[in-house]
Amino acid sequence: MKFEEKPVRLGNSPVSIMPLGFGTWAWDSTGQYGTGRDYKEEDLRAAFQTSLKSDINFFDTAESYGNGEVELLLGKFLKESKANVVVATKFPPWRNRFLKRHLLTSLHSSLKRMQVEQIDLYQTHFHFRFVPVQTWMTALADAVEQGLTKAVGTANYDASRLRMAHKLLAKRGVPLASNQADYSLLHRHPETDGVFETCKKLGVTLLAYSPLAQGLLSGKFSPTNPPPGDRGRRYDASYLAKIQPLIGLLNEVGQSHQGKAAAQVALNWVMCKGAIPIHGAKNAQQAEENAGALGWRLTADEVKALDSASKDLQR
DSSP states (O other): OBOOOOOEEOTTSSOEEOSSEEEOGGGOTTOGGGOTTOSOHHHHHHHHHHHHHTTOOEEEOOTTTTTTHHHHHHHHHHHHOOSOOEEEEEEOOOTTOOSHHHHHHHHHHHHHHHTOSOEEEEEEOSOOTTSOHHHHHHHHHHHHHTTSEEEEEEESOOHHHHHHHHHHHHHTTOOEEEEEEEOBTTBOHHHHSSHHHHHHHHTOEEEEESTTTTTGGGTOOBTTBOOSHHHHHHSOHHHHHHTHHHHHHHHHHHHTTTSOOHHHHHHHHHHHTTOEEEEEOSSHHHHHHHHTTSSBOOOHHHHHHHHHHHTTOOO
């Protein structure tokens, strides 16, 4: 069914984005999970520009992607563009970073690399258990008060830490805008571990990274054509064979929506669930294909069928 896309507010923050985001993790040339450097800078620029033309205005990156390399690239593209772009990045709390000032220093460095004076959304990338949540929430609240970021969020926080982060920020009058989680048809753990429910109760937007399960839901991989690198070792031939009925259903459902591809259906499923998927693309074609997830919605029966088909495939 046709659907008029409207901006979605991130929690109770002042930041609004379209319901499909762009993640730049795949731009990291260090090659995690076999992404590698099978692209050139002009390919990434084309992916960026194509997404903007497709009304995708949210770009998520992180300091740790290529040790700042990706922030530099995104900053270059931002400077070239005159579009209204919403940008997010993340602070990695490594073992040698355990003080509030470390987060603020890292934020200043990220702003410099991206050639901006303020970020739209600044997030903690994960939680290092030896550092209290309060340390990072205090630093994030300071960042808002200093005008360095419009909104703040977390990534990979469990339900209890989410509640704690929300409470600590609220004491400073700062809303917790979002929490990033690994969420897709093949990784629905946020539905069962309390993360999604907690986000809904607290008014926190769930940003779903790896919404295509690192490409598995695109349908381009099979037991005879496994993904490269670490992904091929993580998802062996037996698992790739096991998910083929789900891929078939994705294609079948897509045909009832004017020939939508499996990946577009998988992204749409995430949106139907109430989360914002953050897709990745390394060229214009991939960006255009992923943008095809916008402008329509699955029916309730189709969502239910996909829920059932993916139930026993969780990794």
